[in-house]
Amino acid sequence: MGQATLPAVAAPRAAARGFALLPALVILVAAAALTFVCSNYWLFQLTLVVAFAIAVLGLNIVTGYSGQISLGHGAFYAIGAYVTAILMSNPLTLPWLDPIEVPYWATLPVSAVVCGCLGFLLGFPALRLGGLYLALTTFALAVATPQLLKSDLLGDWTGGVQGLTILKPDPPGGLPLSADQWLYLFTLAVAAVLFVAARNLLRGRIGRALVAVRDHPLAAEAMGVDIALMKTGAFAVSAIYTGVAGSLGAIAIQFVAPDSFPVLLSIELFVGLVVGGVATVEGAIFGGVFVVLIPQIAEKISKAAPGAIYGGILIAVMYLMPFGIAGALRRLRRRA
Amino acid sequence: MDALLHQLLSGIASGGIYAAVALALVMIYQATHHVNFAQGEMATLSTYLALTLIQVGAPYWVAFVVTVVLSFGIGVVIERVLLRPMHGAPVLASVGIFIGLLLIFNALTGAIWGYLTQQFPSPFGDAHILGGYVSPHELGATAITLVVLLLVWAFFRFTKLGLAMRAAAYNPVSSRLVGIDVGWMLALGWGLAAAIGAIAGMMIAPVVFLDPNMMGGILLYAFAGALLGGITSPLGAVIGGFLVGIIENIGGAYIVGTELKLTLALIIIVAILIIRPSGLLGRTIVSRV
Numbered sequence: 001m002g003q004a005t006l007p008a009v010a011a012p013r014a015a016a017r018g019f020a021l022l023p024a025l026v027i028l029v030a031a032a033a034l035t036f037v038c039s040n041y042w043l044f045q046l047t048l049v050v051a052f053a054i055a056v057l058g059l060n061i062v063t064g065y066s067g068q069i070s071l072g073h074g075a076f077y078a079i080g081a082y083v084t085a086i087l088m089s090n091p092l093t094l095p096w097l098d099p100i101e102v103p104y105w106a107t108l109p110v111s112a113v114v115c116g117c118l119g120f121l122l123g124f125p126a127l128r129l130g131g132l133y134l135a136l137t138t139f140a141l142a143v144a145t146p147q148l149l150k151s152d153l154l155g156d157w158t159g160g161v162q163g164l165t166i167l168k169p170d171p172p173g174g175l176p177l178s179a180d181q182w183l184y185l186f187t188l189a190v191a192a193v194l195f196v197a198a199r200n201l202l203r204g205r206i207g208r209a210l211v212a213v214r215d216h217p218l219a220a221e222a223m224g225v226d227i228a229l230m231k232t233g234a235f236a237v238s239a240i241y242t243g244v245a246g247s248l249g250a251i252a253i254q255f256v257a258p259d260s261f262p263v264l265l266s267i268e269l270f271v272g273l274v275v276g277g278v279a280t281v282e283g284a285i286f287g288g289v290f291v292v293l294i295p296q297i298a299e300k301i302s303k304a305a306p307g308a309i310y311g312g313i314l315i316a317v318m319y320l321m322p323f324g325i326a327g328a329l330r331r332l333r334r335r336a
Numbered sequence: 337m338d339a340l341l342h343q344l345l346s347g348i349a350s351g352g353i354y355a356a357v358a359l360a361l362v363m364i365y366q367a368t369h370h371v372n373f374a375q376g377e378m379a380t381l382s383t384y385l386a387l388t389l390i391q392v393g394a395p396y397w398v399a400f401v402v403t404v405v406l407s408f409g410i411g412v413v414i415e416r417v418l419l420r421p422m423h424g425a426p427v428l429a430s431v432g433i434f435i436g437l438l439l440i441f442n443a444l445t446g447a448i449w450g451y452l453t454q455q456f457p458s459p460f461g462d463a464h465i466l467g468g469y470v471s472p473h474e475l476g477a478t479a480i481t482l483v484v485l486l487l488v489w490a491f492f493r494f495t496k497l498g499l500a501m502r503a504a505a506y507n508p509v510s511s512r513l514v515g516i517d518v519g520w521m522l523a524l525g526w527g528l529a530a531a532i533g534a535i536a537g538m539m540i541a542p543v544v545f546l547d548p549n550m551m552g553g554i555l556l557y558a559f560a561g562a563l564l565g566g567i568t569s570p571l572g573a574v575i576g577g578f579l580v581g582i583i584e585n586i587g588g589a590y591i592v593g594t595e596l597k598l599t600l601a602l603i604i605i606v607a608i609l610i611i612r613p614s615g616l617l618g619r620t621i622v623s624r625v
């Protein structure tokens with residue numbers, strides 16, 4: 001069964017084009033302005049939206065752009081979250097130094113490196129498994145994650161079933177912000193950097209090469225694209241994004257436990273990808289909003305069966321916008 | 337040795353259930369090239385329908401037949417109403433629809449029948465046979481799976497309708513030219529898959545008990561079985577399903593303990609797939625350049 005079984009996306013024409021920077025800046029400023037409008041509860045939700053948007057963007061790099069379906073990105077999210085939690089709850093002890101408390105921001109690069117390496121490694125079996133088989137393999141990873149986190153092998157680090165609790169960071173030196181406000185701004189800043197990096201990466205040579213590998217591997221190879229490198233690289237970058245998102249999510253929630261990362265998490269990321277818009281950078285934002293906020297709206301509509309409302313909304317969105325929200329917006333713009 | 341035999345036999349029994357669900361997955365895959373993530377939840381809903389019928393006083397086999405027919409209808413309706421309009425949409429959008437269906441069915445069964453675990457009756461009694469190695473239900477469920485497999489095979493092999501369905505899946509354009517209503521063939525495929533899923537649900541419910549999330553893990557094993565056997569081959573799906581059941585039971589009992597047996601089964605399957613990516617009986621599809 002070759003790659004052809006599951007053509008990941010009917011390629012949107014604008015695939016390799018990024019978002020325009022000026023509107024993005026306006027959105028960023030508007031999002032930052034929310035810091036001073038919203039209650040702490042909503043700031044917490046918005047922080048999660050931003051973290052999920054980063055995770056969806058990561059999934060989009062591997063599934064949307066390079067066409068390798070992953071149903072297991074929740075695993076990277078979990079690993080990122082655990083790296084942060086473990087580093088923050090264990091003071092770093094080096095023989096020649098006093099124990100150092102690892103600051104929250106310093107855990108992000110570490111989880112990026114850890115997840116990037118793991119993603120790169122996972123990319124190798126992924127090379128051999130196309131389409132559905134890859135979907136199953138990654139899904140297996142998602143299923144195995146909570147079980148592995150619970151197991152005694154890692155118990156000393158992960159705290160087993162109980163999980164780990166971490167403290168919410170204080171705003172630096174005398175800024176007149178609450179902890180929630182600061183965390184939201186911090187997350188937003190990280191997201192802005194990551195989104196611009198992804199845009200620049202994907203609209204240039206590498207983005208075109210990824211799309212070429214997805215749409216016609218043979219032609220891509222004939223053009224001199226190193227398919228294996230592109231695909232494993234896409235997995236690595238994607239894992240970095242999702243891992244950092246997991247770290248940010250863990251800092252916001254202040255708690256990690258095996259059951260915080262069920263299979264449903266991977267499915268939610270996938271839903272965010274499809275709803276936001278496959279192979280679009282800006283779609284990840286819509287995906288993040290959908291995944292975090294729609295379940296809450298569904299809960300408000302029906303206490304008895306929120307899942308049914310959520311599923312109904314999901315199906316309705318897929319009907320009306322089969323190319324996702326970003327795809328629909330692009331069409332509107334083209335028509336206008 | 338006794339214990340090993342026992343594990344092996346109960347592995348075969350649960351493998352029979354995985355085989356039935358795997359068969360349903362392969363049916364839909366053959367007909368539409370989609371993998372229906374909601375298959376398990378549809379089967380759970382069907383099982384609840386059967387339970388309700390039995391509770392209002394229908395004899396078991398009447399409830400069985402009515403449930404299978406109703407499930408067939410539900411499958412056809414879903415295809416006609418929900419998936420027909422998505423024809424030509426990107427594959428990932430259909431996956432979105434399947435996930436939506438999964439959430440809806442799961443929430444609906446929970447809202448209608450509650451989240452409490454319920455007992456489901458077995459038609460095969462609970463006498464001790466074969467020295468207590470197998471329960472009559474395990475034996476009966478395996479037999480029913482094999483009968484269903486035989487029927488499905490005969491249907492595709494010997495009936496005109498079966499031939500038409502195979503043709504519609506293999507080459508929709510040419511099938512349309514010779515007068516096959518391809519759209520209806522897809523709907524029939526969905527109906528058949530839903531019916532097979534319903535049978536699987538009713539067979540496994542007495543073993544694992546009935547609750548809205550009953551099929552979650554089972555679907556995963558079935559999916560693994562289908563891929564292991566080769567997703568293009570119904571017979572492969574059945575063999576794959578049985579193998580997964582055996583691997584799961586023996587591995588769980590002797591190697592890693594019950595907590596990690598799902599992980600173990602999946603690791604083994606992934607390993608097999610890396611060695612033989614098209615599955616045991618699947619055809620390797622060679623694409624023309």
